[in-house]
Amino acid sequence: MSQAQPAAIAVLGTGIIGAAVACNLARKGFAVRAWNRSPDKAQALAADGVAACAAAADAVRGADVVITAGKDGAAVAEAMRQAEAGLAPGQIWLQLATIGLDATADLSAWATARGLVFYDAPVVGTRQPAETGQLVMLAAGPQSHRETAQAAFDAISRRTVWISERPGDGSRLKLVINNWVLALTHGAAETLALAQGLGLDPALALETIAGGPLDVPYLQLKGKAMLAGDYTVSFSVDNAAKDAGLVLAAAEAAGVRMDGSAAGLARFQRAIAAGHGDKDMAATFLA
Numbered sequence: 001m002s003q004a005q006p007a008a009i010a011v012l013g014t015g016i017i018g019a020a021v022a023c024n025l026a027r028k029g030f031a032v033r034a035w036n037r038s039p040d041k042a043q044a045l046a047a048d049g050v051a052a053c054a055a056a057a058d059a060v061r062g063a064d065v066v067i068t069a070g071k072d073g074a075a076v077a078e079a080m081r082q083a084e085a086g087l088a089p090g091q092i093w094l095q096l097a098t099i100g101l102d103a104t105a106d107l108s109a110w111a112t113a114r115g116l117v118f119y120d121a122p123v124v125g126t127r128q129p130a131e132t133g134q135l136v137m138l139a140a141g142p143q144s145h146r147e148t149a150q151a152a153f154d155a156i157s158r159r160t161v162w163i164s165e166r167p168g169d170g171s172r173l174k175l176v177i178n179n180w181v182l183a184l185t186h187g188a189a190e191t192l193a194l195a196q197g198l199g200l201d202p203a204l205a206l207e208t209i210a211g212g213p214l215d216v217p218y219l220q221l222k223g224k225a226m227l228a229g230d231y232t233v234s235f236s237v238d239n240a241a242k243d244a245g246l247v248l249a250a251a252e253a254a255g256v257r258m259d260g261s262a263a264g265l266a267r268f269q270r271a272i273a274a275g276h277g278d279k280d281m282a283a284t285f286l287a
Contacts, residue, residue: 005151006064006092007031012056012079014041016233017096017123018069020130021156023048028155035059035079057086065092065152066116072242073103080110089115092145094152096137098122098174100246101253108167117145120167122174123157126234134158138177140169172250179247179261182240182281184216186264188223189285203227222282231279240281241268 007030011022014036026032026049035056036042042052053059060066060083070076076097080087093116095107104120111118119141129135135157139149142165153160163169195202206223209215225231244265251258264284271277271287 006148008033008063009065009067009152010035010053010059010063010083011050011067011069012036012059012083013069013071013075013097014045015069015071016127016235017130017135018067019045020127021067021069021096022050023131024133024156025152026050030152030155033059033063035083037075037079055086056080056083059083059086060091061086063091065094065148067094067096067152069096070099071239072097073099073107077103077107077110080107084114087114087116090117092117092119092148094119094121094149096121096123098178098243098246099171100175101168101171101250104168104171117142118167119145119149120170121149121153122170124174124177128234129158130156136161138163138170138173140164140166140171175243175247175250178243179258181218182244182247182264183260184218185222185240185281186260186267186284188219189226189267189282189287192223192226193285225280225282226285231276231283233278233280235281236277237268237271237279237281237283238277240284241265241272241277244268 009025009030009032011018011034014034022032022034022045032050033053034042034045034050035053056079068076070079076099093111108118119139121137121139124136133156137153137157137160139160140163191205192202195205247261248258267284267287271283276283276286
């Protein structure tokens with residue numbers, strides 16, 4: 001397969017990220033076919049020019065590029081197993097989901113055995129950046145087909161960070177970045193809860209920090225959502241807990257102690273036990 005603008009792209013998994021990716025690719029002129037375990041989610045993208053397929057194998061058959069955006073490693077692996085009859089050696093596989101190091105290694109080996117060109121390329125960004133094509137791609141994989149991969153990335157992102165040729169390095173960096181995101185989320189939640197518990201208006205904390213060296217846009221965004229009780233999902237508590245578990249598994253394998261991250265996972269688990277798993281991860285404020 002030559003390094004060229006891909007003519008046809010298959011997207012397997014049309015959740016929050018996958019749906020936005022498929023629509024942005026279609027709007028940029030790519031021929032996009034989509035498949036989802038729940039067919040209605042793929043069918044809902046027709047107005048944006050995305051062709052829904054009833055079978056994953058039909059979606060990938062003849063595609064230059066296959067994109068996966070499942071919830072976890074098991075979901076991605078199952079999607080590719082269902083697609084296998086339509087796959088052909090030389091197809092480029094861009095794996096965008098956050099699935100951790102073990103699953104990435106397994107999928108990379110699966111791709112190699114079938115002659116697929118595998119790129120480990122998880123994304124930084126949730127609903128709004130995905131919908132506006134402002135994701136950041138954390139990509140690792142061979143030099144040979146990067147031009148084709150980049151053409152797809154350019155349609156869905158504002159930036160691509162090429163890390164190495166080693167599959168797994170994209171996922172390694174994604175776990176590092178996600179650990180920071182989760183820490184910020186818990187930090188905002190506990191800071192505001194402490195202010196509230198001490199009898200203060202917690203909005204005063206955000207106002208005091210605003211514009212100074214301690215301020216970050218994410219704090220203001222999530223903090224205001226917490227105080228407004230707005231838990232519209234950009235990234236759910238369930239998914240945040242999954243990612244926290246992946247961070248801790250990678251840290252343990254690397255011999256790195258992560259006390260704060262372990263406490264953060266426990267906090268997400270409390271939120272899930274209280275019935276908040278399907279809410280945005282800002283609902284850690286309720287834990």
